[in-house]
Amino acid sequence: MIGQDIIDRFRVILGDKGVITDASDIAPWLTDWRGRFHGHAAAILQPDSTEQVARTVALAAKIGVPLVPQGGNTSMVGGATPPPDGSALILSLRRMNRIRSLRAEDNLAICEAGVILANLHDAADQAGRRFPLSLGAKGSATIGGLISTNAGGTQVLRHGTMRALVDGVEAVLPDGGIFDGLDALKKDNRGYDVRQLLIGAEGTLGIITAASLRLVPAIAARAVGWAGVQSPADALALLRHAEAHLGNSVEGFEVIADDGLGHVLSHIPGTRCPIQTRTPWHVLIEVDHDSDRRPGPVERLESALADALEQGIIMDAAIAANEAQAEAFWRIRESLSEAERAQGPALQYDVSVPVARMPAFMTDAAAAAQRAFPGTTASSFGHLGDGNVHFHVRAPVGTTDGPAWIAAQGPAINAFVHDAVVAAGGSISAEHGIGQMKRAELGRLSSPARLTALRAIKAAFDPHGIMNPDKLIPRPDEG
Incomplete structure (x- = not known):
């Protein structure tokens, strides 16, 4: 534990406004966004300038106090949660907001x-x-x-x-x-x-x-469309079709399993399916122009989708009639994680695979997980254009103790999903990072050369290990 005498030394640098020690004020910042990791810290340090950060870090290095940097505390992998033993202080950057x-x-x-x-x-x-x-x-x-x-x-x-x-x-x-x-x-x-x-x-x-x-x-004009497709393979065919017709004006291309859409419709008030047909998979596509050239994005997207419908690539489609409707389409996509949490206990994975292999991974890995872990359901959504898959394995219906299920089944399911990702030539972290949640798996699945490089860089920059301890870099017993 870090005593008051040490906190007072930081107070000299940061002033009273720059140091929070009230337990009730600290409490919201001790748990990660998903509620899986819980830590303890005697204080939150809040510098308001780069110079104060430098003096704070210099003092921490001198006296050997680890620091856990924190912004909005939205990490999905426990990357901004302090250790549970109270051995570190939180360094919040929220006052540096200019x-x-x-x-x-x-x-x-x-x-x-x-x-x-x-x-x-x-x-x-x-x-x-x-x-x-x-x-x-x-x-x-x-x-x-x-x-x-x-x-x-x-x-x-x-x-x-x-x-x-x-x-x-x-x-x-x-x-x-x-x-x-x-x-x-x-x-x-x-x-x-x-x-x-x-x-x-x-x-x-x-x-x-x-x-x-x-x-x-700035965007001068945009079109947001929703298309129903039979499979992720058809979604990829639609992406290539859109790229051929619309070029680099395609800004967003999201693929969503129908059960994910169903969870949003069930748990997020005011949402509805953008198309009349409930198809096995859905695609959200945005086309943006940064000038008022003609034809505009609505006409171009309408033409591309009509051609895709004629070719049998898609089953149904709709284009947002106005900005409010466009935002409603995007609200579905942005509410998927919230809806998944409301649906019940689940293990969520942020992974990436080569784009060409993403359709097969989305279907095959889900089917394999359900076979390997009877009673679970698995599905995914993701950014198809860059191979990023958000893959979820949900607890059996009726599971009442989510943490207990995750503790009992999580390690085996984690290994199963990550092995499938590596077999597909992918990465166990696409955009959320490693944090502490994936650190051991990074050690298990990385090559010796990668681990050697990561540890050497860390040791060269931070020989005393005061920067965000126990995050990202696997321990020696983890690979």
Whole structure:
């Protein structure tokens, strides 16, 4: 446990506003978003500048106090939850919430780590630009967390993950030194790319304090459509058909199993199926134009879907008649995780496989899991264009003690699903990171060369192990 004398040393740096010690104020930040991991911390440290972060980290390094960086606490893998023994302090970046600059002419925004994604969206919109990354937790997820996990979301098909959208970073390294890499250089060959090492490192190599982020022109017009298909293979055929007809104006392409849609309709008030026919699988597609060229996106999408219907690729389709309807279509997709939680206990997997293998994986892995674990049901949804599958295995109907079922069946189901992913040439983490939930599996399934590289990088940056302990990097007994 960390005593009051140590907390007071941080208070000298951060002031009274920068240190939270009230147990009731700390409590909401000790549990991960899914409620699976629970930790303890004697205090939350809240710096309001990069200089304060640097001084805080330098002191932590000097006295050997581990720090757990935290933004919106929306990690899906326990990546921002402190250890249960109280040996670490939470370092919250939420007070560092300033957009330092937003230059429409340069298509660039410089944001501090605590900026909430939705607030960046609003600021960019006011400048006639947009930041092309969105996800269900946009109202609470912060820029620092999104960079630290290399977040993806629903627009990766056209714009890529956070790696593709970050042009520069400012970070505090484990010794308290400030890495000033905010300049958005197109060419920089000064050796190892520290920026890229920090992106996706989950706070294990340093604390990201600010970033230069790439903006794109605002959407001038968009079309959002919903299509029913017989199988994920037909969904992939529709994607290739859409790419041929619509080019890079296809911004979103989501595939959803019908049972997932059913859960949303059952648990999310005000939702309804966008098409008249309930088909085995569904596709949500968005086409965006950043100019008023003709034909517009609605006409182009209508033509592409009509042709797909004639060819037998799709079974039914609808195009949103207005913005409210377009948002209603997207609300279904963004409510899938919430609806799955309401449906009952389940194990959720964020994985990726090569795009060409994704349709077979979605059907075959689900069928195999149900055979291997009688009484369970399995299905998936995902970003078909980038191979990201959100794969869920639900507890048998009537299961009343979800945590007990997960504790008893989770290890075997985890191994089964992850083995199937690796056999398909995929990754056990597509966009949520490793955190602590997948750390042991990363160790079990990674090659010795990968593990050696990960551990060597961690040791070089953080020799005393104070940066987000027990996250991402497998322990020696885990691989």
